[in-house]
Every structure is written in C-alpha cells, then in structure tokens.
Amino acid sequence: SPQAARIDFMAAPGPGFQAHDATAPVPPTGRVHRLDLRVQEVQREVAPGVRQQLWTFNGTAPGPVLRGRVGDTFEITLSNDGSVDHGVDFHAGALAPDGPMRPIEPGERLTYRFTATKAGIWMYHCSTMPMLLHIGNGMYGAVIIDPPGLAPVDREYVLVQSELYLGPPDEPGDLAKMQAERPDAVVFNGHATQYAHHALTARAGDRVRFWVLDAGPSRSSSFHVVGGQFDTVYAEGRWLLRPADPGGAQVLQLHPAGGGFVETVLPEAGHYPFVSHAMVDAERGARGVIEVSAR
Amino acid sequence: SPQAARIDFMAAPGPGFQAHDATAPVPPTGRVHRLDLRVQEVQREVAPGVRQQLWTFNGTAPGPVLRGRVGDTFEITLSNDGSVDHGVDFHAGALAPDGPMRPIEPGERLTYRFTATKAGIWMYHCSTMPMLLHIGNGMYGAVIIDPPGLAPVDREYVLVQSELYLGPPDEPGDLAKMQAERPDAVVFNGHATQYAHHALTARAGDRVRFWVLDAGPSRSSSFHVVGGQFDTVYAEGRWLLRPADPGGAQVLQLHPAGGGFVETVLPEAGHYPFVSHAMVDAERGARGVIEVSAR
Amino acid sequence: SPQAARIDFMAAPGPGFQAHDATAPVPPTGRVHRLDLRVQEVQREVAPGVRQQLWTFNGTAPGPVLRGRVGDTFEITLSNDGSVDHGVDFHAGALAPDGPMRPIEPGERLTYRFTATKAGIWMYHCSTMPMLLHIGNGMYGAVIIDPPGLAPVDREYVLVQSELYLGPPDEPGDLAKMQAERPDAVVFNGHATQYAHHALTARAGDRVRFWVLDAGPSRSSSFHVVGGQFDTVYAEGRWLLRPADPGGAQVLQLHPAGGGFVETVLPEAGHYPFVSHAMVDAERGARGVIEVSAR
Ligand SMILES: [Cu+2]
Ligand SMILES: [Cu+2]
Ligand SMILES: [Cu+2]
Ligand SMILES: [Cu+2]
Ligand SMILES: [Cu+2]
Ligand SMILES: [Cu+2]
Ligand code: NA
Ligand code: NA
Ligand code: NA
Ligand code: NA
Ligand code: NA
Ligand code: NA
Ligand SMILES: [Zn+2]
Ligand SMILES: [Zn+2]
Ligand SMILES: [Zn+2]
Ligand SMILES: [Zn+2]
Ligand SMILES: [Zn+2]
Ligand SMILES: [Zn+2]
Ligand SMILES: [Zn+2]
Ligand SMILES: [Zn+2]
Ligand SMILES: [Zn+2]
Incomplete structure (x- = not known):
C-alpha cells in the first residue's frame, strides 16, 4: 500500500511526536x-x-x-x-x-x-x-x-510488541492484511522508530528489568538486548532463570498474549539496541535503543 | 479458492454433523x-x-x-x-x-x-x-x-490444533497451499466451528484440564481460555506451574508437534471461549466455547 | 524464482560437495x-x-x-x-x-x-x-x-537452523524475499540435503547430544528426532528435563536466536531422521538423518 511503501524505518518520528513513556x-x-x-x-x-x-x-x-x-x-x-x-x-x-x-x-x-x-x-x-x-x-x-518478593531494580521498563497493518492515512488498519498476517510494521509501544530516536536510558552497572508483553495480534516475539545477557527470566508466571544460575538467556520467547520479564546488567556506557530477533520484524520496526551513560 | 472464500466462521456445523468428542x-x-x-x-x-x-x-x-x-x-x-x-x-x-x-x-x-x-x-x-x-x-x-501421581480433575478434555488447506469439495487438501503456509482454517479437533456451537461443558468451580497438542503441520499455538487463568501448566514433559505457585499463565505456548496440559478453575456459570491467541488463527477457526453451568 | 523452482529436496549434494562437519x-x-x-x-x-x-x-x-x-x-x-x-x-x-x-x-x-x-x-x-x-x-x-558439570556423552553434534532466500546463481540472497519471510529453503548447517545424504552417525545405545541454535533470521524451530525421545532438555540457559524426570520431550522449541541442547539414547540400529517439525520447513530442507549402527 502507498503508506506502507513509504515507511522509512531509519527516520525520526515527526515533529511534535511524543514517545510513549516506557x-x-x-x-x-x-x-x-x-x-x-x-x-x-x-x-x-x-x-x-x-x-x-x-x-x-x-x-x-x-x-x-x-x-x-x-x-x-x-x-x-x-x-x-x-x-x-x-x-x-x-x-x-x-x-x-x-x-x-x-x-x-x-x-x-x-x-x-x-x-x-x-x-x-x-x-x-x-x-x-x-x-x-x-x-x-x-x-x-x-x-x-x-510476584511476591520481587526485588527492586535500578530501571524498570514495559515494552508491548504489536503489529501494524496500515490502512489509508488517518483511517483504521486494513483487515485483509491482518487476515493474511501481512504486517507493514512490528513495533514496541505503538511506534516503529520512537525508541531508536528517543532512547530508553540507564547508567552503567544498572540492573534493568524489561517487562515484555506480546500483544500480537498474531506474531511471536524473540526479545533480545544487543550487548546484554539476561541473568533473570520470568515467563508466563514462572521463574526460568535467577542471577545465581550458571546459565544465561539471549532471548525471551513469547507467543501472542504471552508475557514475562527479563533482567540484565548493562556493564558500561554505550548504546544497546533491543529487538525482536525475528529479524524480519526487527527490520520493520521491532527495535529500539537503551542509552547507557557512565556512572 | 472457492471453498475457502465461502467459509462462514460464525455458522453452525451442517445438519447431521457430529462434533468430535473432546x-x-x-x-x-x-x-x-x-x-x-x-x-x-x-x-x-x-x-x-x-x-x-x-x-x-x-x-x-x-x-x-x-x-x-x-x-x-x-x-x-x-x-x-x-x-x-x-x-x-x-x-x-x-x-x-x-x-x-x-x-x-x-x-x-x-x-x-x-x-x-x-x-x-x-x-x-x-x-x-x-x-x-x-x-x-x-x-x-x-x-x-x-505423569506419575497425576491428580484427578472434574473434567478433562483433549484438543488437537491443526491447519486446513482446502482443495476442491470432497477432494484432498491443496499441497501448494501447505507449501506456502497459507491455511484456510486453523481448527481444534478437526472442524472450524464445532465447539463454538456444541460447547464443551463444565460446572462452576470445576477444575478442568485441557490436554493440548499442536499437530501443525506448520503453525504454532498460543492456547488461552477467555475468563480463565492457568494455575497448572505442563509442557513437553515438564511441570512449569502448579497451583501453589504464586504465578499464573494466560497461554500455553506450543510449536508444531509440541504438547502439554493446562488446568483452570472456572469460577462461575457462563460461556468461556478458548482460542489460539494468535488472532489470525482464532478468527479462522481456532476457537470454541466451554459452557459452565451453575453448581 | 528459477533457482528456487528447481530445488530437488530429495537429491544428493553435487559432486565435490563437502558436508559441514556437525x-x-x-x-x-x-x-x-x-x-x-x-x-x-x-x-x-x-x-x-x-x-x-x-x-x-x-x-x-x-x-x-x-x-x-x-x-x-x-x-x-x-x-x-x-x-x-x-x-x-x-x-x-x-x-x-x-x-x-x-x-x-x-x-x-x-x-x-x-x-x-x-x-x-x-x-x-x-x-x-x-x-x-x-x-x-x-x-x-x-x-x-x-554448563558447569556437563556430563560427557557418546556423540555430540551442533546443528544451526537457518533460512535460504535465493538470489540468482552465485549471487547473494534476495532481500525482498527476506522482507516477505518467503524462504526457498530451511536448512541445518547451511545445506538443504547434506545430512539426508551424508548422515550423522552413532552406535546403538549411544547417548547423543544435539546442540541446536536457531539462527533465523526469522523463523522458529521445533527440533525433533524421529524415533527418539529427549530425556534431557536445556534451553536458553535452563535445564528443563533431566534423565531422572518422569516426563520426556518430543520437540525443542526455539525462536530466532534461541538455543539449547537435547539428549536422546537411540536404542537400536537404524536410520533416525531429524527435522524441524514445522512440516513446511522440514519439506524444504530442515531435515537430516542419524545413521545408527549396531553396537
Ligand atoms: Cu545481538
Ligand atoms: Cu543478535
Ligand atoms: Cu482473553
Ligand atoms: Cu485475550
Ligand atoms: Cu516423528
Ligand atoms: Cu513427528
Ligand atoms: Na552480545
Ligand atoms: Na521500534
Ligand atoms: Na480474562
Ligand atoms: Na474452532
Ligand atoms: Na517416535
Ligand atoms: Na537438511
Ligand atoms: Zn474494540
Ligand atoms: Zn548517545
Ligand atoms: Zn449440530
Ligand atoms: Zn499417509
Ligand atoms: Zn515459541
Ligand atoms: Zn449457554
Ligand atoms: Zn556427497
Ligand atoms: Zn555482514
Ligand atoms: Zn544406512
């Protein structure tokens, strides 16, 4: 569709756009x-x-x-x-x-x-x-x-993944695209490039918790933080990893309506992208950045 | 295809159709x-x-x-x-x-x-x-x-999710659609609308166990009971949640050939739909209803 | 595309092809x-x-x-x-x-x-x-x-699943197919039929460990060994099943960038296929064979 064809997944949100507070x-x-x-x-x-x-x-x-x-x-x-x-x-x-x-x-x-x-x-x-x-x-x-006894962390974000099936400008989405599972974009918190341009923030050494929900309507997610490793994973009501475990996770794997949280300590200052590692979706918007400042 | 185009996913099964006993x-x-x-x-x-x-x-x-x-x-x-x-x-x-x-x-x-x-x-x-x-x-x-020691429950159902790739009437399915992963319908126990019209049954307060197998051939499932919560989840040979755990689950996440069971207590009389929460599939048949009567 | 249309998923690799050592x-x-x-x-x-x-x-x-x-x-x-x-x-x-x-x-x-x-x-x-x-x-x-204390096994293989999106002969893959998630083939260790024709090997009674990584870029995996059962499953840093557990697993379920390992004891001589049980992918290359010789 004309709108889909012209998405620039590298561009900044338009003037006046307010990023969704994560x-x-x-x-x-x-x-x-x-x-x-x-x-x-x-x-x-x-x-x-x-x-x-x-x-x-x-x-x-x-x-x-x-x-x-x-x-x-x-x-x-x-x-x-x-x-x-x-x-x-x-x-x-x-x-x-x-x-x-x-x-x-x-x-x-x-x-x-x-x-x-x-x-x-x-x-x-x-x-x-x-x-x-x-x-x-x-x-x-x-x-x-x-969960009872959930420990406080330094930063805590909520990211909801969803798909966009574009209709004409300022009109609702296209049901036929939804029925064909042909999304034009896959996004976190409702906008394709907001967190690539308005990064989430943390300081070096912070423990950061990401609550992630896959709202679909139809696609799975494979949530990953580039440069980070998850020492804590909780999915669908179950602890899968805690910091004392010798294993770590690179992705939080969710199906539509699935959710959980992951924690990572970002070790040094820099820019850490987060994505759905289903790369077709990362390329069409399922990504953002965490900007980590020196402590 | 002509057959696919005319599926009415709201319609009742035809006269004489016997719902698959779940x-x-x-x-x-x-x-x-x-x-x-x-x-x-x-x-x-x-x-x-x-x-x-x-x-x-x-x-x-x-x-x-x-x-x-x-x-x-x-x-x-x-x-x-x-x-x-x-x-x-x-x-x-x-x-x-x-x-x-x-x-x-x-x-x-x-x-x-x-x-x-x-x-x-x-x-x-x-x-x-x-x-x-x-x-x-x-x-x-x-x-x-x-599993050894599996406790009895009040109702126990088996739901097998699969895809339909329609060929001409009364002929086998269409291999080309299968190879393109283009299902015309996704169903539980072989028919798109049987359990929407011939509901599974339970009584208020019943503990209900659903054994779920994703037969594919190709699509994942995200099994959910609307109005219910899973306090018990067992997937691919492993207990993930038991009733005493503080967490609960909204979906049972399965890939093709994956299986498990979930349990939920349906608290009051009413109609509780069940779906694959991959909504594109729920809309094309991956749904049914549990009719819960007063105790 | 012409190249995709002529893939023979039953054919042997060409003369001189060296199977990737798994x-x-x-x-x-x-x-x-x-x-x-x-x-x-x-x-x-x-x-x-x-x-x-x-x-x-x-x-x-x-x-x-x-x-x-x-x-x-x-x-x-x-x-x-x-x-x-x-x-x-x-x-x-x-x-x-x-x-x-x-x-x-x-x-x-x-x-x-x-x-x-x-x-x-x-x-x-x-x-x-x-x-x-x-x-x-x-x-x-x-x-x-x-993982600390990982026990030795009789055979240990590494299988990386990935998709192929064919471009013209001897040229790079087709980005448009990647963006449409239209793979021409899904393969283990880079070639569609290598392990169907140059089987992995084991002896009857061997405990075999398969490390599996889903490299994507975009599709999930449901790794299965035909004729085998997994008594050990480790996924994304977590033990899900150990041999003493009463449950067993038929699939290792991975999203893109997810990984783990499974173990199975292949009980007798014969040919045990392995697949992604997402059958659309198994038919287009996500399969191979383990040839088990008598002990
Ligand atoms: Cu990375
Ligand atoms: Cu990566
Ligand atoms: Cu619901
Ligand atoms: Cu819902
Ligand atoms: Cu099999
Ligand atoms: Cu099978
Ligand atoms: Na890294
Ligand atoms: Na994004
Ligand atoms: Na609810
Ligand atoms: Na149905
Ligand atoms: Na078998
Ligand atoms: Na193969
Ligand atoms: Zn509404
Ligand atoms: Zn910066
Ligand atoms: Zn009827
Ligand atoms: Zn047959
Ligand atoms: Zn999955
Ligand atoms: Zn009723
Ligand atoms: Zn050869
Ligand atoms: Zn490169
Ligand atoms: Zn042989």
Missing part, C-alpha cells in the same frame, strides 16, 4: 485500584510519516499499564467514546466473560471488577469481535501483578 | 494396550459448508486418543484401507524408524509395538512422505502418558 | 581463546543444483563453532576480506556494542574481546545493518559455553 509504573499502595478506561478513536503517527486512526484505551496504543499485587482488586469503569461497539477482557482476572466482556455501544459504560490472584504480566484487550481487528487497531495493554 | 479417555487398567488402527479415506465436513476428503486413522481427524502410564506397552496393528501408501510414527515410543514407520501399500498391514517410558502428550502421525501432505490431510493424533 | 568441538583447555575470524564472500552450493554467494565467517555458513567454559575469555580478531562493510555481535558476552560491534570496511580489522560469564549456546552474527540481509546471507554461528 517506564513501569510504581505499584500503588492500596489494595483496590479504580480506573476509568475510555475507548477513544484517535489519529496518531505510528511510524515516520504514517498516521492511522487508532482505537485506544485512554488515547494511546498500548493503553495504560495497570499494576498491583497478588490479592488486589481492580475496578474498571469502561466508557465507549468511540463510534462502534467495544468491550474489554482482562487476562489478569478470572470470571465469566458473559457480562463484563460484553460489547457496549457508543455512549455506554460498564464496570469490570476482578481480583488478581496470580502474578505475571497479563494482557488486556478489546473483547469485541473480530478481535483481530480491534487488537490490530490498537486496543491492547498490560496489567502487571508483581 | 473428552479425554480414562487410562485403561492393563499394562498392554492393543489397538487396530485403520487408515481410511473419508469425506467429511471440516467447516460449515465445506467438505474434504480426509486421510484418517479410524475414520476421524484427529485419530483416536490413546492413553496409558509410564511403562505401558502399546501394540498397534496398522491396516491401510486407503488408496495410496501410508504409515505411522508414534512419538510416544523410541525405536528405529526403519521397520515400524515404513510406508505400507493399500491392503497391507503392520504391527507397531512400543513401550512408553516417558510421560507427556505425544503426537502420532502418518510417516509417509511428504508428511506435510499426510498430516495436512488429517493423519495425526495424540497419545497421553500420564 | 561434530561439536571439544572444549579447549586454556581459559583464553584467540580466533581469527575473517569475513569472506564465497560461492557455494546450498541445495542440490543451487549455488549462492554467501557472506561468511571463515568461509562457511554457519561459521566456526567456538567453545569454552564459564569464566573464559575470547579474543577475536575480525578481518573484513569482503566487498562491503561487516561486523560481528557475540551474544555470549556482555559489553557496549558501540565499539566492538561497529561496521568495518573492507580491508579493516578489529579486536572483539569478551568474557563468557553465563552458560548456554549463544548466537553470533554480523552486526551490520540490515542484519536481516547479513544473517540471511550466511553470517551466523554459535558459541557454546558448557
């Missing part, structure tokens, strides 16, 4: 978390020179990162400010989908209440069919439930 | 299990309004689920009632392929004897080249070898 | 390992009747296997004997990419020094953009860092 939120102190989640259809740059209409939770794709601890309750008020039906599904809680995940019409609202009984990084997304289209158009986000 | 068989009490496995070429509905010739073991795709315990011996008599060469390969046992996996001609039979020394859910499939075509045409199934 | 190197005794790594552009058969220009490390794709122990230091002298810029990235060590991974011009050299602090099988590859093209054209290899 900093992980601090877990709030209370045990009940209330959030207004508004479905908003917005127009936004997703790659240099490429604008799309996105269907979002609270104006951004991905939507806000929620965070809490095992046992916390989340009370979400979903409002549909969009033009078509939408809904929401939180993987972080267990409940019958019939009521809380039902589609609501424009102008309606519903309350979605769940208790987080299990740790992990959980996807949430629009629950309205076809979900391929609603997720593919921007309706996804992450809920982090800390 | 209930896991009970492990038999003996230690030697004998089975006649007949290769039969049948014509069958695989999606609403779509019929294919399938190459099957015992008339269905997937073939029968075999089950036993570590140390059990299986003695299989394979008969080729088809029109071309076929054979069989059981991942559940270790042996030199030369004899037991050899192709046999129509009208021939062979005996395949193996002892199951390791637990897991193991694929079996036709061993005749091109296996892409024989598996893609329906020749696959599962052998369950229970 | 035998794992013995870990050297010293603690500092020095290696000259020369980028060389060569013309070579990659499938029966198909020749490509490959960009290589030391003349072969994959490049040499490096091996050592936790704590060892590697000192690599990279020389660019090619016609375009190249560089190198070793996942086996942690360091700022800025200096050591920089592209160097033809005729230049650099020294890349790293200490291996973590065990595993680690990818190395050209670090010059577009990496999709440089890896897709042959610039990849493996570094094995033994």
